[in-house]
Amino acid sequence: MDPLRILTRVLFAYVMLLIMMRAGGKRLVRHASPLDFALSVILGDMADDLLWAEVDASVFVVGVGVLLMIHIALDLLRSRAASWR
């Protein structure tokens, strides 16, 4: 496999994950919950699929985006439920 193409995919995955995680709002490990850890493992596996071209970049983007949105939505629900108690 062409190393330059692998490098391009690595850069794309890294920048994409960096922007997504920043947009998601959690920047420090000490803010992380066990569910955040599980999410980071899943995202790492998805990045691996992109690096070896096992999936199209569009599939990676949709997968990461949807997972993060579900995660953030659940976080929001949890914090609202805590404030109602």
Next chain:
Amino acid sequence: MKALLLVAAVTAGALALVAVSVVAGRDTRTLVSPPEAVVEQFVRKLAAARYDVARAHLADDSPAIRERIQTTSDALRARAGAIIQVEGRPGVIDGDRATTTAVVTTERAGEITMEFRLIRRAGSWRITDF
């Protein structure tokens, strides 16, 4: 709520970037899975008898092709034994069409070369014949 909207916006922006690269830039190998990777995935799924998942790589998902996939992979396993390794080899890309090969290393018959023809649909490579 702001974070949710931000992630949605970043997802849409990244999808637009990929679309520009694939449609306008005619990218066939970098941000899309290249033909040899598609073929390798397809044969790995056949080797694991995951026919329903393998069908996702096909351009035409008719009952006839489903039958052909199952009989071909069953015959291959019966003749050559277990599939040990699969390697997609880069072939020729001519516009929206490509030909490529997969070298299948088997328990009894050694290396078997399978040839595939692919077509590009909505930016992704799909197998038309093998």
